[in-house]
Amino acid sequence: MCGLTFRAIRYGLPAIAGLLLFTASFGQIAEIRQLQSQLPVTRDSLQYVDILNRIGLLIHMKNADSCFYYSVRAKSIADRRDYGKGQADAYNNIAAALYLKGLYSQALQSFSRAMEAYRKIDDIPDVAQMYMNSAVTYDATGDHRNAIQFSRTALRTAYGLDSEGSGRDSVMSMLYANFDNLNPGLSEDSSRYFRTKAEHIALKYKDERVLLFLRQIEAEKLLDKKKTEDALPDILQSLDIARKNQWEYHEIEGLDLYGSYFMAKDNIDSAVECYKKMYGLALANGYGYMQTQVLQSLLNCYEIENDEPQELKTNKLLISALTRENDNNKSFIGDYVQYNTAQEKVRQLESVNLKNNRTIALLAGLCLLALAVIIVIFLLYKMSRRHSAAQAQLNEKISAQNELLRQSDEFKASLISMLAHDFRSPLNSVLSMISLLDNSIGFDKEDLPRIYRSIDTEVRNILLTFDNILNWIKKQLSGYIFHPEFMRMHEMVDESASMFRDQIAAKQIKIQNEIASTLVLHSDKEIVQFVTRNLIHNALKFSPVGGAITVNARRENEEIIVSVRDQGKGITEDQAAKLFTFSDTNRINGHKNGVDKGAGIALTISREFIHKLGGRIWVENREGAAFFYALPI
Secondary structure (H helix, E strand, C coil), rough: CCCCCCHHHHHHHHHHHHHCCCCCCHHHHHHHHHHHHHHHCCCCHHHHHHHHHHHHHHHHHCCCCHHHHHHHHHHHHHHCCCCCHHHHHHHHHHHHHHHCCCCHHHHHHHHHHHHHHHCCCCCCHHHHHHHHHHHHHHHHHCCCHHHHHHHHHHHHHHCCCCCCCCCCHHHHHHHHHHHHHHHHCCCCHHHHHHHHHHHHHHHCCHHHHHHHHHHHHHHHHHHHHHHHHHHHHHHHHHHHHHCCCCCCCHHHHHHHHHHHHHHHHCCHHHHHHHHHHHHHHHHHHHCCCHHHHHHCCCCCHHHHHHHHHHHHHHHHHHHHHCCCCCCCCHHHHHHHHHHHHHHHHHHHHHHHHHHHHHHHHHHHHHHHHHHHHHHHHHHHHHHHHCCHHHHHHHHHHHHHHHHHHHHHHHHHHEHHHHHHHHHHHHHHHHHHHHHHHCCCCHCCCCCCHHHHHHHHHHHHHHHHHHHHHHHHHHHHHCCCCHHHHEEEHHHHHHHHHHHHHHHHHHCCEEEECCCCCCCCCEHHHHHHHHHHHHHHHHHHHHCCCCEEEEEEEEECCCCCEEECCCCCCCCCCCHHHCCCCCCCCHHHHHHHHHHHHHHHHHHHHHHHHHHCCCCCEEEEEEEEEEEEEEEEE
8 A cells, every 4th residue: 555665765755754853763762762751741731742743753764653643642632722833743744654654645635734834833944844745745646747846846935044043954955955856857967966055064064864865866866877886885875874873764775775786787696685684674673664665676586586485485474564564554544534534535435436437337348248248159059050960979078078077166166165164263363353453542552562463473374374275275176186194193183273272262162182192194184184173163163161172083993083072062863964964954053953054064075075085074972062084094
């Protein structure tokens, strides 16, 4: 959703949040903690608003959601107290958060409101900055015409700020730098003029952050012109400044340029090292939105080198990062909907209109498709009349092929049902945790990281299991192929039960794994795990709260017999006879009889799979239901 490239981040965000000079990364963290500790003891409401806005400003690069949260709180209090500066700063921070989330239109509206608020309190430097912030945002949307227009207005508004004694003259250095960056049509002399002006002011006020920014602009321009070696000194100088000041965020920017330098030199290995360092810094310092961009750069390198193991590993990291980013964006959008209901209604109307247009287009397409089908059917009918004799000879062959296709489709349907059954429970568990986050205002801040970690762990486990089963299913799509492997039955049962740990904890069920640790089975692992998970899941549903589920296995003659026993009410002989055939009776009365619709499907699939392995499956009443399956050793 965010859609920010590193170039947009590098050259856009320095203008966002008022162009204030940042301290080093560790200094920001220390100041944030200090300000947070002041909130409970601050009695002056205006000072309280300033603290909230300052925290929002300092934290916006690390966490746009937290920036939005602090700024909305600040604006609420500032509105009640009619505190103009607090309102303006809050609007500015809210716009920065929206920009980082890719909500550019909403960001422009908030920058406009911030501009009006600053104008009311006669804060001309910040008015100029809001013009430049809007220019940066227009540039991110691809509207370069407005970007140029707003950047020029920013310079005209700020005219005279670089005179001695103005108090905010250092602001001009960043305005000049951004003006040059946002106006690609400038001649080389004009471009150099504005960068020189910016550098002169930055040197005057020892503003190393602007100097770093200028070095990166210069390096980017040289790389775009294919002057690779000329760009290297500027890249290295920007990295030196960032590392000297411990600006991890700007070091990531410099490493991105360094990686581009190596890519231009076809030195993929060195580029990979740069991107790995970027990923480590982004991970260690909480820059979540950067992680996906870095991983995509790494993936591109591995694709160029045809390094399939690293491609797979990076893909998994990218999926995980995108999942976290998607979850964060969902939460952020929920907060924004509450903040701006009127705009959401407009978007809903636009969405309905878009859906209606899509529906009309779909119906038109279906009409054309239907007409094409009718024409094809008519042509086929004429052809069938001409070739009826040949068709008669092929009927027997086609019938045989259809039977093979039917059997193949039934097997594929079983595979799909197997996949759906295995992931319903863990996905419901994840959805339950996510639904809790919709009311996250009720949680303490200390609880949220734990919940996020729980969701992250659950999703990682689901993805790992999904990968294993999906790889197995891909091998079976053309028909079942027996791929045996050795498995320790005790470990296999523990792994299968771990899929239901939330349900087990909720019902306080005790899983008693009585299988000897030395018992080994040589068979198809995915089928055996599916059947075992199904039997444990079924036993869990009908076990009383606080009950126990006992899993055992024994070697008997040339078979290994596995049993799963619960402490429920058991089932009748009539029910047991129908249990492994998914009939309408089971579908209607199944839950009352001790097996629900999902279990009926899964047990039927389990029976089919066990038969493919040359085994058998049955159920008995033993102070509860006891399910057994036996497989040849």
